[in-house]
Amino acid sequence: DSGVTQTPKHLITATGQRVTLRCSPRSGDLSVYWYQQSLDQGLQFLIQYYNGEERAKGNILERFSAQQFPDLHSELNLSSLELGDSALYFCASSHVSGSGANEQFFGPGTRLTVL
Amino acid sequence: ILNVEQSPQSLHVQEGDSTNFTCSFPSSNFYALHWYRWETAKSPEALFVMTLNGDEKKKGRISATLNTKEGYSYLYIKGSQPEDSATYLCAFNRPNSGYALNFGKGTSLLVTP
Numbered sequence: 746d747s748g749v750t751q752t753p754k755h756l757i758t759a760t761g762q763r764v765t766l767r768c769s770p771r772s773g774d775l776s777v778y779w780y781q782q783s784l785d786q787g788l789q790f791l792i793q794y795y796n797g798e799e800r801a802k803g804n805i806l807e808r809f810s811a812q813q814f815p816d817l818h819s820e821l822n823l824s825s826l827e828l829g830d831s832a833l834y835f836c837a838s839s840h841v842s843g844s845g846a847n848e849q850f851f852g853p854g855t856r857l858t859v860l
Numbered sequence: 861i862l863n864v865e866q867s868p869q870s871l872h873v874q875e876g877d878s879t880n881f882t883c884s885f886p887s888s889n890f891y892a893l894h895w896y897r898w899e900t901a902k903s904p905e906a907l908f909v910m911t912l913n914g915d916e917k918k919k920g921r922i923s924a925t926l927n928t929k930e931g932y933s934y935l936y937i938k939g940s941q942p943e944d945s946a947t948y949l950c951a952f953n954r955p956n957s958g959y960a961l962n963f964g965k966g967t968s969l970l971v972t973p
Contacts, residue, residue: 848906
């Protein structure tokens with residue numbers, strides 16, 4: 746158990762809908778990262794928050810957005826869903842933002858299926 | 861865009877065999893190289909983080925080396941056991957990018973008794 750929690754575990758929805766994925770980092774970790782694992786793709790970095798502020802953006806679509814709240818939990822919002830958004834979405838946390846040599850701890854993931 | 865290449869894509873060995881995988885990454889503007897182990901139905905778990913050229917790390921039967929000048933890292937498993945079956949992911953990060961990880965597609969290892 747990494748100490749990172751994600752809800753829900755599974756989500757099935759229809760095209761055009763909007764969903765929210767939730768992540769609680771390990772106690773004391775200030776950085777939260779969101780990754781997407783699609784079929785035949787490696788883990789793709791979407792976005793990072795550090796202590797409530799956006800720190801870095803990766804291959805995140807404009808239909809997707811995220812935020813980190815004062816209690817450090819984070820939410821990833823996916824809207825106008827398309828079939829291609831079906832994927833496993835991971836949240837990871839690390840203690841600090843200023844060192845890439847810190848390992849990231851991954852949550853169990855949310856499996857999103859868009860029908 | 862993935863800049864990390866891992867080989868082989870998959871590997872099937874017998875219990876007791878030793879094996880190794882390769883990770884290639886861009887050597888310019890390098891900061892750190894990470895190895896993760898990802899078992900089916902679980903989340904990726906960090907094995908090693910390496911930053912210095914020539915770094916060698918070891919955890920039990922698993923070890924890793926790093927060459928930042930030529931941009932590659934090797935992961936070795938000595939005396940493979942069925943519980944080593946997993947996908948092994950390599951990732952690197954650069955400064956000025958929030959230290960997000962750029963992952964390879966992984967090497968899937970199956971160890972049979």
